[in-house]
Amino acid sequence: MVRLFICFIFFCSSLSLSAQGLFAISGQVKDKKGETLPGAGIYLSGYTTATVTDNNGKFTLPALKPGSYEVVIQMMGFLPYSKSILITDQSASFTAILSENTIQLQEVTIKADPNRAKNLKLFLEFFIGRTPNSAQCKLLNPQILFIEDDRKEGILRVSTNDFLIVENKALGYRLKYMLNLFEYNFNTRIIYFSGLPVFEDLKGSGSKRKKWLQAREIAYAGSPQHFFQSLYKNQIQQEGFILYKRVKTKNPDRPADSIIQAAKERLVKRIHGPLKAGSALADSLSYWQQVQQMPAENVTLDMRGVQTDTLIKTAGPDLKTINYTDELYVLFTPEQESNTYSSSGHYVLRPLTIPNYQISVIRMLKGPVGFYANGGMRDSRALLYEGFWAYEKIGDMVPMDYVPLAK
Missing domain, CATH: 2.60.40.1120 (Carboxypeptidase-like, regulatory domain)
Structure with a gap:
């Protein structure tokens, strides 16, 4: 099953990059x-x-x-x-x-948690990520984390009352992150976290800094930050993005879950002793099990392209909003998906006619959503990411004041 990721908030967005007073x-x-x-x-x-x-x-x-x-x-x-x-x-x-x-x-007594190591590993995977850059990150103070594994609700919650310190040797940053909330839903597989990140440059030799600059450029390219900056400037095509629309409709051939479950329960009540293969009862039960496996929705991709001016409105001198009903299918053409990504559980299906571009899907949960010139979002829980943007997390994040190298 594909993991989904609700975009995390930066809580700060420089509203204007034009020539104004400081x-x-x-x-x-x-x-x-x-x-x-x-x-x-x-x-x-x-x-x-x-x-x-x-x-x-x-x-x-x-x-x-x-x-x-x-x-x-x-x-x-x-x-x-x-x-x-x-x-x-x-x-x-x-x-x-x-x-x-x-x-x-004051001295604090912490109860022994036999599942802490396992849950900490999950948290690091979902918070820092599983990308090559994430592999070079280290959380320096995991002992400050409060981890709650609520199996009744099926939710893993993590919080802290101090900054998490993450050393990113891939991008050359020391990240201090005030984690407001982290939640992972074991049932829906949706990841959500929000907080306040602060970036500090690591010290390094000239060759290291050059390597970090190149890695930062790659991390920025194709990111949500890059996309929304391009969208604000109405330059998504020039920046290498292509927008399609992914449409989901109810599958008319699949009955509602309640009907399927009721049919299975009626059949199970009729079973007395071993179930004979090939019997009418066995065939009926097999039929409803197959029906249950059918997709609840039909998914189609509208490849006519999306005109962004139909989605975007100016909400103020320095703020724009985006609003839509279907899902946005975002291709980033300058970069391809790696084997590491394809096997990560985030892979998004594509038609055979689309090359191996990086693909992300944006589902709007609550619109319209405000965004700023630097790519900052106004509402942290308004968008749900699938695909490449759900794959990349803290380990691939650059500051909001990051300036890409001149082309």
């Missing part, structure tokens, strides 16, 4: 007693921008374009703090009050 976000960091906190780390979620508070607990993040940002603050001994800031035509300022992290400050 502004700043400034503020002061204090504890609940009113004492200022020098040395606190100040970050913009999804970006490489960062600073620290001075001796008076004050900070400034300068040279910011108008947009929506999520400021993330980290201080040893305190819970991580985040604040949404919208910059339109003037700079913004706020005071952050941090709460002590009592779990760090």
Whole structure:
């Protein structure tokens, strides 16, 4: 069964990349007693921008374009703090009050969990990924994870009250991720997580940095971030994307699940003793089992191409929305699917006429969905990814301020 992935949120999206005035976000960091906190780390979620508070607990993040940002603050001994800031035509300022992290400050007794190692492995697979880049990632502090395996609901939940630290030696980043929520549904096989990522460049030699730049370029190309940036600029074809429409309709030859189940139960009640092969009862039961295996939906691919201007509307000077009813079938033509991907469980069927391009499917769960010039999304649970975009996760992520190399 194909795994699906609900797009995770970056919580920050620079609304405009056009030539406009630059502004700043400034503020002061204090504890609940009113004492200022020098040395606190100040970050913009999804970006490489960062600073620290001075001796008076004050900070400034300068040279910011108008947009929506999520400021993330980290201080040893305190819970991580985040604040949404919208910059339109003037700079913004706020005071952050941090709460002590009592779990760090006191000894905690953790119950032994015989399934922790197995569930941690699942979490790493679904959070960091199983790509070649993900294989070069390491979670440095797995001990801070709270893992709940709710078999009654069929959901694996993971949370934390501090930053996860992921070292990505493939892309040259040290990722600090404030995980708000992670859920994996064992029944639907849908993965969802959201949080606040902060990027730091790893130190390396000139040859290493050159290798990282090349790897980052490949990771960015064809990603959701790249796609929505191209969509915002109305340049998807120039950037190598092709859009088709995948249509699902109810299979008229397959009865409803309730009818199938009722028929099987009636037949099972008639069984007394061993079931003879070839008997009318055995044949009837076999028939309904075959009917149950029939697809509930018929899937067709409309290859006439999608006109993006029929999907996109301008919602404001720096915000656009996308809305549609069927599924978008996205081809990225400059890159092909690898054998590693094809055997990962994410493979999407294609007509024989389509070459081995990377394919992703976008299902809209709740529309319209707002998106910004840098590819940032407004609603983390509005889109469901299938295919290549569901395959790539944290291990292939680049910052929202990543600038691709000039062609």
